[in-house]
Amino acid sequence: MSDFLNGYSIQRWLESCPQGYLDGTEYGHEPGQKEPDTIVEQEFLRDRAIQTTVQLVAGERCALAASSGLIGCAPDDASKIFLATQTLDEARHVEIFTQRLIDLGVKKADLDSVVADLADPNLIKFAEALLEKVDKKDFVAGVVGQNLILEGMAFSVFEMLQAMNAKWNPKFARTLSGTIADERRHVGFGENRIGSLIRQYPEKKAEVERMQKEMSFHMLATFANQLRDPSASRELEWVSGNAPEPAADEEPATWQGAALGELKLDEIENLLSSTVLREFKTRLGRVGVDYQTPALP
Amino acid sequence: MTEDIHSLDEDEFFDEVYSFQHWFDSVEGYLHGTRNGRKSPAAEVPSEGRRQALITILCNYCVGETAALETSSGLVLIAPNRPLKVFLATQVVDEARHLEVFYRRLSELGVTDPEAEITKRASPSLLAFKRCLEEMVEARDWDAAIFAQNVVLESMEYTTFNRHMAGTDAATADMLSRILRDERRHLGFGETQIGQRLRHDPVLKARLSKVRAKLDPLVLSCFSEALEAMEIAPSERPELAKDYMQAMDRLGVK
Numbered sequence: 268m269s270d271f272l273n274g275y276s277i278q279r280w281l282e283s284c285p286q287g288y289l290d291g292t293e294y295g296h297e298p299g300q301k302e303p304d305t306i307v308e309q310e311f312l313r314d315r316a317i318q319t320t321v322q323l324v325a326g327e328r329c330a331l332a333a334s335s336g337l338i339g340c341a342p343d344d345a346s347k348i349f350l351a352t353q354t355l356d357e358a359r360h361v362e363i364f365t366q367r368l369i370d371l372g373v374k375k376a377d378l379d380s381v382v383a384d385l386a387d388p389n390l391i392k393f394a395e396a397l398l399e400k401v402d403k404k405d406f407v408a409g410v411v412g413q414n415l416i417l418e419g420m421a422f423s424v425f426e427m428l429q430a431m432n433a434k435w436n437p438k439f440a441r442t443l444s445g446t447i448a449d450e451r452r453h454v455g456f457g458e459n460r461i462g463s464l465i466r467q468y469p470e471k472k473a474e475v476e477r478m479q480k481e482m483s484f485h486m487l488a489t490f491a492n493q494l495r496d497p498s499a500s501r502e503l504e505w506v507s508g509n510a511p512e513p514a515a516d517e518e519p520a521t522w523q524g525a526a527l528g529e530l531k532l533d534e535i536e537n538l539l540s541s542t543v544l545r546e547f548k549t550r551l552g553r554v555g556v557d558y559q560t561p562a563l564p
Numbered sequence: 565m566t567e568d569i570h571s572l573d574e575d576e577f578f579d580e581v582y583s584f585q586h587w588f589d590s591v592e593g594y595l596h597g598t599r600n601g602r603k604s605p606a607a608e609v610p611s612e613g614r615r616q617a618l619i620t621i622l623c624n625y626c627v628g629e630t631a632a633l634e635t636s637s638g639l640v641l642i643a644p645n646r647p648l649k650v651f652l653a654t655q656v657v658d659e660a661r662h663l664e665v666f667y668r669r670l671s672e673l674g675v676t677d678p679e680a681e682i683t684k685r686a687s688p689s690l691l692a693f694k695r696c697l698e699e700m701v702e703a704r705d706w707d708a709a710i711f712a713q714n715v716v717l718e719s720m721e722y723t724t725f726n727r728h729m730a731g732t733d734a735a736t737a738d739m740l741s742r743i744l745r746d747e748r749r750h751l752g753f754g755e756t757q758i759g760q761r762l763r764h765d766p767v768l769k770a771r772l773s774k775v776r777a778k779l780d781p782l783v784l785s786c787f788s789e790a791l792e793a794m795e796i797a798p799s800e801r802p803e804l805a806k807d808y809m810q811a812m813d814r815l816g817v818k
Binding site for chain 2: 274276277281285286289331335336344347351352355357358362365378440531
């Protein structure tokens with residue numbers, strides 16, 4: 268196994284993840300942590316939390332299918348071993364976000380239908396574009412789609428949600444912090460592994476770039492759909508009007524240098540979209556793929 | 565997390581025992597503090613004859629574990645519900661861990677290019693078995709693939725590792741003892757799944773009997789090759805094959 272892949276061994280994963288930042292957690296958060304009463308009691312806030320969590324479950328289901336599907340077509344055993352750890356990470360994410368749906372009051376028997384009803388159609392198209400490559404056993408496109416595009420998107424979305432929830436919902440913020448650590452590792456593998464494969468198979472580059480453009484469009488359409496929904500502005504209004512006064516020395520919640528509490532929804536959408544696309548451009552550049560600007564939804 | 569899982573109804577019980585948390589609580593007991601899959605100190609260097617035999621055995625274990633890794637990851641895609649997908653994802657990481665620790669052991673034995681060595685020493689019967697598994701996953705045949713992997717392959721590995729452990733060096737034995745704990749869990753999952761399916765699908769038994777009839781000659785041939793490499797007396801070999809056959813018979817798949 269090459270040296271860099273030694274950094275992605277099961278031994279390293281066991282020590283840093285389950286025995287490290289997840290040690291002592293329960294469904295990804297500290298034992299005993301609960302959803303805030305306001306979310307559980309206010310129906311529109313609860314519905315909004317369910318709506319957001321369903322998108323996370325749908326994204327993680329796609330990541331689980333993609334990472335497990337890529338093992339069979341990985342060109343070397345070291346990559347198979349890393350993807351095995353990623354498969355279990357993604358399964359854990361499906362489990363913890365599904366558990367959040369249960370904590371928010373969704374009945375176990377209704378889980379699949381709730382996810383099917385509320386999953387954003389653009390996110391489904393995003394997943395289909397990736398899983399088509401996995402079905403075709405296209406390892407190069409699959410790893411770019413999964414580890415750079417999907418994981419890159421998830422990384423930024425989770426970071427923003429975590430910043431928004433750090434004070435408001437410590438349970439959800441803690442759950443997200445473990446997934447962010449996982450996503451960072453997955454993106455790192457993608458960057459490290461794919462560069463040499465793109466050099467080895469330069470004929471793949473154009474196809475990978477087309478896929479990136481398509482997936483990026485579906486991602487932007489998902490952000491637009493979710494953040495332009497009237498329930499999103501109602502939630503933001505309620506949070507703005509009911510947030511406790513911060514202490515004099517308390518720092519406001521910030522992400523990417525912006526004070527999140529001061530942003531309007533269109534500004535949040537812009538910040539999220541521009542951050543993710545900028546990260547795509549940087550990461551794809553590092554592996555030798557030319558970023559393609561997607562159409563705007 | 566639930567304190568007493570046996571107080572749960574059936575659905576909740578399986579949600580719990582197939583969860584990431586349950587997996588982690590189980591493996592933590594025997595993997596905590598291990599390095600390269602074992603706790604014992606530096607491995608001894610066997611005589612050249614024994615070293616070569618051990619390399620051949622470990623290379624074939626790698627073939628079996630790669631087959632299990634690829635099959636369990638393929639089964640994640642076709643598993644019918646979330647708890648089964650999560651359990652299979654835990655199995656994916658278990659199989660990858662086995663592959664990794666066998667690689668490490670091969671490296672300690674002086675093998676510098678394990679993938680090339682595996683290609684050179686792989687048993688044709690085991691490779692044929694691996695191809696059968698691939699075909700089942702490709703055909704999205706859940707019942708046949710779970711039976712072939714989690715019952716047949718896991719039983720075969722369980723019997724072989726158990727016997728190997730008794731007559732090998734301390735480092736290899738320690739590593740195998742921890743792998744066996746995983747295999748027992750995978751086998752239990754397979755027997756439960758197939759047992760439940762057999763209760764509800766009377767036609768399935770005949771279908772799995774056909775699968776078994778196809779796989780048995782390959783399994784027995786793999787046994788024969790592995791036991792010869794372990795220098796186990798021919799008189800003892802039928803006993804080990806009997807252990808495997810009994811595991812199959814427990815499910816009533818003749």
